[in-house]
Amino acid sequence: MVATKTKKRKTAAKNGRKTVSTNGRKPAKKKPAAAKRKTKKRSPRKPRYEPVLELPPLSPDECQGLRMSIAVNGVLTPILVDSDGPVRRIIDGNHRKQFADELGYDCPEIVKSDLNEDELRTLARALNIARRHLTRNQKRQLVADQLIETPNFSSRRIGKGLGIPHATVVAVRKELERTGTIPILEKTEGLDGRRRTTRIANTHEFYRTPTHAVEALLDREEFQGVVWEVASGDGSIVKVLKNYSYRVKSTDLTTGTDFLKARASAANIITNPPYSLAEDFLIHAKKLAKHKVAMLLPIYFFRGRNRFDIFKGDGFPLKRIYMFSQRLTFSLKFEGQLVGEAGCHGWFVWERGYRRQATIDWIPNSK
Numbered sequence: 001m002v003a004t005k006t007k008k009r010k011t012a013a014k015n016g017r018k019t020v021s022t023n024g025r026k027p028a029k030k031k032p033a034a035a036k037r038k039t040k041k042r043s044p045r046k047p048r049y050e051p052v053l054e055l056p057p058l059s060p061d062e063c064q065g066l067r068m069s070i071a072v073n074g075v076l077t078p079i080l081v082d083s084d085g086p087v088r089r090i091i092d093g094n095h096r097k098q099f100a101d102e103l104g105y106d107c108p109e110i111v112k113s114d115l116n117e118d119e120l121r122t123l124a125r126a127l128n129i130a131r132r133h134l135t136r137n138q139k140r141q142l143v144a145d146q147l148i149e150t151p152n153f154s155s156r157r158i159g160k161g162l163g164i165p166h167a168t169v170v171a172v173r174k175e176l177e178r179t180g181t182i183p184i185l186e187k188t189e190g191l192d193g194r195r196r197t198t199r200i201a202n203t204h205e206f207y208r209t210p211t212h213a214v215e216a217l218l219d220r221e222e223f224q225g226v227v228w229e230v231a232s233g234d235g236s237i238v239k240v241l242k243n244y245s246y247r248v249k250s251t252d253l254t255t256g257t258d259f260l261k262a263r264a265s266a267a268n269i270i271t272n273p274p275y276s277l278a279e280d281f282l283i284h285a286k287k288l289a290k291h292k293v294a295m296l297l298p299i300y301f302f303r304g305r306n307r308f309d310i311f312k313g314d315g316f317p318l319k320r321i322y323m324f325s326q327r328l329t330f331s332l333k334f335e336g337q338l339v340g341e342a343g344c345h346g347w348f349v350w351e352r353g354y355r356r357q358a359t360i361d362w363i364p365n366s367k
């Protein structure tokens, strides 16, 4: 018996196997290879990254500059992501992440997980606007995207969120409203979460003309017969005309007369029209006025289509422009507050049958 055990051990040693004493029990079964693999520690899965927003692409120069800087220095500014989970949305740093991955570099991250979807998107836009040299149109496009997503936020709130001047947001909002891309809302929500009345009262572009601007015209230009103020708003031009003893007819869309549909005629028409309709107003006014048309218009009225006919070509030519040498400030109700809006304006006067050259005169500071 002893001799046989020794023989077995010798044979095993010869075959290079290890012998384990089993104390008479059956030897434990060898674990299959697959089971062994199961217990091996797995390396953690790489998270997947996606952008919060598709933002304007980098210019080729910007791309090259950023790539080279990362190649030399690594990613020095951490990217901003919304979580440390398996799917991470990049709020800021899409390009840094892309180049770091391409170069096989680490990309440090800061996690900002306390934002809702709207806030995430706003922050992504704001950081993009702040960091990059975007063109004016690219900036306006980002503002438009934001307005389309959150038209119910006040322009002031959107401006603050994006770090963009309030006036730019207002201008883009007007454009989107005019084209029907976003609704004209009666109330919007401010930064403090309170809902306030908007400039719905200004849907028809109500801006009050300052008295001194009307006086500056009437001191320089005479009108024979009745004067019709065809978009009179709350009557600031009408009041001055009456002070100068003119017989005045006064109408406005808000009191039931759409001038563009009006058929009545008058000796003269004087107004400060809604600028989005200025050209239509002028063409129609020339059909209805017997003598003169005077309109307070922004200087950019010179640009654009059809201007030759408007100024020279139809027997009712431009006679004079009285340019204000100082910017005019109009008061208007906007988002619940009375604010001023300034611009470069002049009185443009047309006279039926006028044959001489049109001239420009300057109105010195008339306040």
Ligand SMILES: C[S@@+](CC[C@H](N)C(=O)[O-])C[C@H]1O[C@@H](n2cnc3c(N)ncnc32)[C@H](O)[C@@H]1O
Pocket: 204, 205, 206, 207, 208, 209, 230, 231, 232, 233, 234, 235, 236, 237, 251, 252, 253, 254, 257, 258, 259, 260, 271, 272, 273, 274, 275, 277
């Ligand atoms: C710039 S504000 C001028 C208001 C007033 N003329 C003044 O100078 O104080 C333009 C005015 O045009 C009016 N309006 C807009 N569309 C009109 C239309 N189709 N027909 C008549 N008035 C209109 C608005 O209601 C608003 O009062």
